[in-house]
Each structure stands twice: as structure tokens, then as C-alpha cells.
Amino acid sequence: MLKGQxxxxxxxxxxxxxxxxLLLRCTKAGKIPMGAADEVAQLFDCTPSxxxxIWRRASVNLSGSKTICRNVNQRKKSTCGRKRLHKDLPKRIQAIPQSxxxxxxSLAHALGMPKSTLHDYFKRGVFAKYSSVLIPALTESNNxxxxxxxxDYVCDRDGAKYFDDMYDTVHVDEKWFFMTRLQKKVYGAIGEKIKQRACKSKHHLLKVMFLTAVARLRWDETCGEWFDRKLGTWHFTEINFLTLQRCLQEVILNKGGNDYKIPHMRKDVLHARGKLPEMVSCDRDAWSFGCAYLDGADYSAHMHKLSLEILQSMEMSAFCSQIEALNIVDDTDADDNLVAALGLVELSYE
Structure with missing residues (x-):
């Protein structure tokens, strides 16, 4: 045992x-030889004293009596030690706001006590740790x-109430998968220099979105097999997203006038009044049909320039092109995470 320990x-x-x-090392007279206490002390990480x-407390008697040694259990009871200074700690914690x-x-600062002392009380089980999960804050109108x-999905059949079978309903949902995390554990060799990961902003991690349409499981009589419920899964590069700001800017450039509001001008007010949709989207086929319907002679070059500006203004335009071309060669984690994300999408709807 080290000095000061x-x-x-x-x-x-x-x-x-x-x-x-000590019994294995003691003599016939019941005494331990020189050096035996030091060897046993090293085994149990304590001092020879x-x-x-403990050997004196045992009072070993090798004369052939019924009891060879006495009880050497600890004499300290559960109530030993210093008395607690903060006996009403649970009540004081309940009086502090949960925030x-x-x-x-923050809890130690509110209680006016050291953080180490508070942690000691936590290890003793004076107070516990709970998980706080966010739940939807529904109002009466929401309920x-x-x-x-x-x-609306409850129907009346011969006086009995049944839920609608929903065979004519298609559920459309989007799934977002983050390509990486802020903090990840990496295992390597001793002295190995781990490659540092970097991104433009920690608040905007690269992610991929899949749009999936599913229906209820049913028997397909034409094919003679069960329908697997999944109508299709598309990654978000299949849809062209046009920001409302870009659309209004083009309207002003073509028609002129100042009768239109740009979204960054009092956007929150327009959104609160319900006059400002967050996003305008259209299918790729509808986009191609609209471009072919318009005058392609003068408008095609302008629309091509507009589409390039929209792609540049999108937050993940570069990553979208990588996903569409399946050309991820720089980041090995991105490749693995993409494969895992594709597997999750397939498994979640099987």
C-alpha cells in the first residue's frame, strides 16, 4: 500500500x-513467521499492521480445541460514519423547478452545496435519475x-361498430436518416492518428430522405400471393423542390411590380395567416410536361439557369448528386451509413 493512500x-x-x-503460514505454536504479514498484505492490498x-482478533488456538479461531467479521455497522448534514435533501430537490x-x-448550485457532495448522496441512493421524454403538447382542440x-374510420354494420378496413387508403411518409453523428467511438492501434471528421455545421448534418407509400396487407388474386403493403420507396432526388422565395422572385422578374411579398419580408406574419406554404413541390413528370408545354425556344435556357440556381441554393444539393450517382468515395462512413439506411427502409416496411 502506497504512502498517503x-x-x-x-x-x-x-x-x-x-x-x-495466515493459518497456512503459521507455526505449530500459533504464531506467524517474519514476512508472512507483508506477503498477505500485498495480496489484499492493505497494510501489514x-x-x-486481524490475526490478534482471531486468537488462533491449535491445541486441539473445538474452536480454532474467533469471529473476525467487520465490527462496523450500517449506521457507522459521520452523520448526514443534509437530511431533508429529497424535499429540497422537489422544491426546485425541474428546468x-x-x-x-445546476442542481448543486440551486441547493447551495458542492457538486461532489451531491454526487455522493446520489451514489447512496438518496435521490434517483429519471428519463424525461418529450410528448406532444396537445390542446383541447387538438384532442x-x-x-x-x-x-371517421368507424362504420356502422347491422347496429355494430367496426373500424374501416382501410383497403382503399395509402399512407405516405418520409423517413430521414442522418449519415453520421456528432460523436462516435473509433478503435485503433496504439499511437495511430485517427482521421478527423469535418462538416460545415454541426447543426445541419448530412441526411438522406426517403418517401415511402404503403397500404394494408392483402391477398392479390391476380398474382396468387400476398401483397407486401409497400407501393414504393423513392429518395428525395426524384422530386424537385422549389422554394417559394425563388418562385416569387421569378414572378416579379417576369411580370414586374411590387404586389408580391418575398418570404424573407415578414415571412412569419404570412405563415401565421396561412398564406405562405413552407414548400412547393412537383413530380418530375409534371415538371417535364410543364417545360415541354411552355415555349421552349426562349424559356428553356432561362429554366435551365433557374434550376441550376435552385440546386445551388438547396442545402444538400451536392450530397443529392452523390446519392443519385452512387459515387461516394471520400467518406467511408457515409457509404456504410447509406447502406444501413437503405436496409432500415427495406426492413421497416417488410
């Missing part, structure tokens, strides 16, 4: 094992709307 309290099993080791004290109880630092939506 804090002594530890031996358990009952360690004390009994220590006496057994602790070994000799200040998410970390030890009524959800209940009305559910009641």
Missing part, C-alpha cells in the same frame, strides 16, 4: 480469507381533431 474497509469474506492464508490486528434539475452542476379523425 486511503485505507479501505475489508469485507467479511476478505477478513476470513486473510486468516486462512491491518493483517496483524434546473437536468445536471449536477378533438384527433378523436374526430379516428371516428
Amino acid at each position: 486511503k485505507k479501505k474497509n475489508l469485507t467479511d469474506s476478505e477478513c476470513n480469507s486473510m486468516v486462512q492464508h 491491518t493483517v496483524r490486528r 434546473r434539475r437536468y445536471c449536477f452542476r 378533438v381533431c384527433r378523436l374526430k379523425w379516428a371516428l
